[in-house]
Amino acid sequence: xxxxxxxxxxxxxxxxxxxxxxxxxxxxxxxxxxxxxxxxxxxxxxxxxxxxxxxxxxxxxxxxxxxxxxxxxxxxxxxxxxxxxxxxxxxxxxxxxxxxxxxxxxxxxxxxxxxxxxxxxxxxxxxxxxxxxxxxxxxxxxxxxxxxxxxxxxxxxxxxx
Numbered sequence: 001x002x003x004x005x006x007x008x009x010x011x012x013x014x015x016x017x018x019x020x021x022x023x024x025x026x027x028x029x030x031x032x033x034x035x036x037x038x039x040x041x042x043x044x045x046x047x048x049x050x051x052x053x054x055x056x057x058x059x060x061x062x063x064x065x066x067x068x069x070x071x072x073x074x075x076x077x078x079x080x081x082x083x084x085x086x087x088x089x090x091x092x093x094x095x096x097x098x099x100x101x102x103x104x105x106x107x108x109x110x111x112x113x114x115x116x117x118x119x120x121x122x123x124x125x126x127x128x129x130x131x132x133x134x135x136x137x138x139x140x141x142x143x144x145x146x147x148x149x150x151x152x153x154x155x156x157x158x159x160x161x
Contacts, residue, residue, distance in 0.1 A: 035158060037082065037105060044078055044087055051092035059092050077108035113143060115151050128152070 004012065012031035017039050030036060051058045079086045079097055081104040087094050106116040112133035120127050130148055134140040 037080075037103065040105065041080055041083060044080070044089075047089075048087050048092045048094060074110050075107045076110060079104075079106040079108070081106070109147070113147055115147060128155075 012029065012033055015033040017033055017035070032039065076090055077086055077088050081097065081099060081102040084097050084099065084101060085094050086097050102118070104116055104118040106114055108114045114131045116129040118127050118129075119125075128148075128151065130144055130151075132140050132143045132147065134143050
């Protein structure tokens, strides 16, 4: 922050990320106008509250978030290990995870696959973990490669724009 000029500080901390035609996106970094665990948690909680306030019918309809048509992987649940909450995006239900707090976000995809994101504890980088559940090892390897390529492509698009 010490290296930021006044305009950069204002853009980073005195504005909020906004939704556009392709959803919410922005530079990765600290501040309310950047993509980070704070802004993702805030939006997830807000969406869950919005659906919950609209009653049982809205909960039954559910939502699809982060749908990637390239491999058909809608995010169904998000686990926020820092807050200790699991949010089901299809029903808007929240439950406690029951683990010690940790700076990890885990995204559950259709058919039991998942990916998790956390900062490294020793280096200035972000780590990604992937898991798949398929009938055969060959299908598992193919699905793992699809998810890894799509997630990392999305990350590169965020970072490089």
